[in-house]
Amino acid sequence: MSHDPSPHDVRSAFKRELISANLWRTRIVVVGTASIAGLVVVAFTWLAESAFAQFNKIADFAWWVPLIWTPLLCAAIVWVTRRFVRGAGGSGIPQVMAALDPAISGGRRPLLVSLKISFAKIGLTSAGLLGGLSLGREGPSVQIAAGVMLAARRWLPRGSGISAHSLLVAGGAAGIAAAFNTPLAGIMFAIEELSRAPEQRNSGLIVAAIVLAGLIAVSVHGNGPHFGVIHPGPIGLSLLWPGLLAAVVCGFAGGLFARVLIASLRGVSPDLPTRWRARYPVRFALGCGFLIAVIGVLSGGATYGSGNEATRSLLENEANVPAAFALFKFVATWLTAWSGVPAGIFAPSLSIGAAMGQNIASLTGYPYSAALIALGMVGFLAAATQAPLTAFIIVMEMVDGHSMVLSLMACAVVASTVSRVLTPPLYSALATIQLPPRPVHPASPGEPPERAP
Template sequence: MRQFLSARHLRLARVTSAHWQRRTLFVVGGITIGAAAVGLALAADWVQAEFNRLVTHWRYASLIVTPLGFAVSVYLTNRFFQNSQGSGIPQAIAARELEDQDARGRLVSIRIAVGKILLTLLGLLCGASAGREGPTVQVGASIMFAIGRFSPRRQPGLILAGAAAGVAAAFNTPLAGIVFGIEEMSRAFETRTSGLIIATVITAGLTSLALVGNYAYFGSSPAMLRNGLDWLAIPVCGIAGGLAGGLFSRIVIVVARGLPGSLGRAIKANPIPFALACGLLVALCGIASGDAIYGTGYAQVKAALESGTPLRGDFGFFKFLATTFSTISGIPGGIFSPSLAVGAGVGANIAHYFPTAPTSAIILLGMVSYFAGVVQAPITAFVIVTEMTDNHAMVIPLMCASLIAYAASRLVCPEGVYHALAKGFAHAHEPH
């Protein structure tokens, strides 16, 4: 009897030890991701300021720096950090779908995470219209996957938790991180790992909070729609933003899969000259816009929402073009912040037709509409915009605009950009 109890206690101790080991992995991962996200955010702000200082001193410097920077970035990506191109979210999604651990490691690893950070900063340093949030997702997934190697059991939720924590820490939006993990990364709610995912997101968020304090990404915006006519802006923004977002996604997917004919073959055979050409086009967009479209677009949108600083009438158009060229060039960089900036430009233009409505409210509708049109994740879209602007009075309008934009986007692009690109990565790395 004593031997039976002793064996039972030993089994219980082993189960308890494994139980706590599993939770410790997620907590340690959350802390590491939060610190990495804050470091990337601070470095991104610094390199953007340096580029702005350069073009302020000589505005045509972008015609040299941006194309050369794009070419160098693509060379380094293809030579040393393969699979770090683009936003990084498709790679994280593909890694989750793959069963082979070695194949996963080629999409999410510490080497790729280091390259992702360095090359994202290089892109912003040379004026790319790119964001740091998508890269933070791949970095988060890579960190959790690497930490998981210390576990005797491979944890199926590690990549998902890392990706969700990346969104939460990058934007200081814990709820959006959880929703993103459910809606976009997994397209399903996994009861087995949901608690640990939430714990990782909270840990990453608390780490970010401890390092940089509590803040709303785009500041606080109390704007809201007032009379009945103002509410007509919801379908207008939803349709316009959704169609534009769908067009962006369609272009990115078509180029990624390869354009038909000799042009497509030439782009595939000459990635560095193509990146150089894309960089030159971004520089031309920057000059035409009065140097307004470089970087994430964060400063312009925050100024428009918080202090009412008007956006140029052509801001949305040139930001759309610059983000498209930056994305298809093959350099590492995200599309979250640039998409929100494009949407802000769309909303600012539509606001002229609704003179009685607060301009910042229409800008918010444009942001959520275009973003939902690009990612085709409507719940994530309105949650993330709500959290980033600390505006709960606009929840219902944002929700409606997001759903309308999602439907409009699918008329142009039947599949979401992240999952469409993830299929390519998964197919290229699945065992044959």
């Protein structure tokens, strides 16, 4: 026999939702910290852009100056990172993902995500742009905002229901939302990359914190799309074959990029560069910095920095980006990450994809290059990160590409599928490097030892 559900007690619900002091304190702490996280990312954005503007002034002095300045600064950043804040190295997203793993205890979590690391990440990533390295600030923004949000835990009341896992998810996603000026992408990033517990996906307070951090960036930078409004032309059958080519080519290139990064950063290969990197990390960074500067000189300065200027030029159909830009930027970004400096790959990936889209437009004779550039951006980013929904929403919001919703989504799915054939997910693979070794189970006689799953 079925029973009617118990009646909803309006008075109890009213007290629980609107009168509880602990609940209001929890809301104020989470929302207030999310606002601070958004402001910190905005300040980081300003500092990073100012640093790169200073590099451009240095590079304008003489073409050969970066050949000295860039390697010296790259080596100095790696020395400081390894000496004082090892947790600040790399993108920052793998550290946040590792901090979310149950294998990481509270005592080790501050080695991956903390306020100290957040402020070090701001300074060291900005220093990388001051040196003209090919890096993005979006991945670092994830670790920075996560560190700010995690610091809020000490002010939460007992029994708040907000765990360290919740704060890390909210902070990491808020970093994406504020860095790209795209709140929806922040929510999708939390679902697709960070959230591993189903209850996180339905937490209204956590989603509110993510959106608020994004809106803080919107209020400072304005509500316009990051790269302006594109004019993709008519979206019809004529785009099908060039678009499919862009999805497959960018999927292969993005998967290759992720595979190369994983192989390089794991450091288990017996080749000479890997051994040199392990034994002489600062000298290795010096060599990487020199090669990055050489590529910058050969490309006329186009590969320096995040690549946002090149992406914008391509979307605006300006002709100041070299034809081989995609290859140059691919190698420069790989060398930057391999050197060991704090560096993200989101913005460089968008610029590589944009250049590949432009090249495919020229190859196929498709008259509306902006459409293929947008598809190249989403295809390469989706393939490199294997986060197709996040990539699709980021690009859609950054170029106001609502008329291309289905095309962008299809391209992201195809490119990500191609990438999965070539490589495991980039950030998950790099996160395992941050985790402690798995315990080894004793084996039966005659059998090799078995690691825990």
